[in-house]
Amino acid sequence: MTPAHGFPGFVRRPKPIKPKAGQESVWDYPRPPRVEPRSERIIVRLGGQVIADTTDAVRVLETSHPPVYYLPLDAFPAGVLVPVEGTSFCEFKGEAHYFDVVAGGVLVPRGGWTYPEPARGFEALSTRVALYPGPMDSCEVDGERVTFQEGNFYGGWITTKIVGPFKGGPGTAGW
Template sequence: MLRPRPEIPAKGQESVWDYPRPPRIERVSAPVTIRLGGQLILETRDVVRVLETSHPPVYYLPIADFATGALADADGTSFCEFKGTARYLDVCGGGEVRPASAWNYPHPSRGYELLRDRVAVYAQRMDECTVDGEVVTPQTGGFYGGWITSAVVGPFKGAPGSSGW
């Protein structure tokens, strides 16, 4: 499939087609929350996001800011040509367990060291994830973990037919 036509961002919005490759990493000051099983398992303002062409931002959150017992080691790893080898984590809250619903880079590649003690979470597997009070829309598909807010426009990789982008 050919590269799609990027949507035109309105004032205050970003186009994911303006994000770089290799991805850029940046701190943001917006508060982030995650709820699972009716329980608030994360509330933080210590937020880093990774921005990559055609993807909504992936938010990386401090492991230390998750509720006690909210993260547990899971089976599986994956490799990113930019960030390195990721490990997976189960996410637990309110008596519920979502297997392999988060990941982190214990030994990130050079340039991505800020991700070392942070976790990204698949929003579609949680009850609710928010950025600056706005409930996020999960990136389509089961592999990518971007969070879509009103601040970004696409189209976004992950939708059917987008594997060739």
């Protein structure tokens, strides 16, 4: 982290990319985050198999982060989501619980998470799971293959409709 303005540890907010027509800037997203229902078709593949195909997703929008899509738990075939030990805590959403994601002979350890008892305002997440898009064969939003948010903690889905810069990569921890 490079100090700015003479204050150690002070991190300057990056310059947002100006969105073009039909695009969104993650710098216009709120903090605390917002949950928003979506009707795009979401398809996720792992191990050569479609493990989710739904038009009933929600996405969580938070300043500097690409959207995280949460899909209905019942959109996944039995055995794809395997609960595992361990939790993490989000100051806004509450306690996250994790799943290994398994399909076609492929295992993605802790590749998905849910908030079974989310904080107020995030109730829509209680019956949904988010997936890290990076280790999946592919994740699509209305036919567009997403790229993933840098870093090994956040699970944002990046499409051509989303502009940054995005938190998650080296040097972005203080944003």
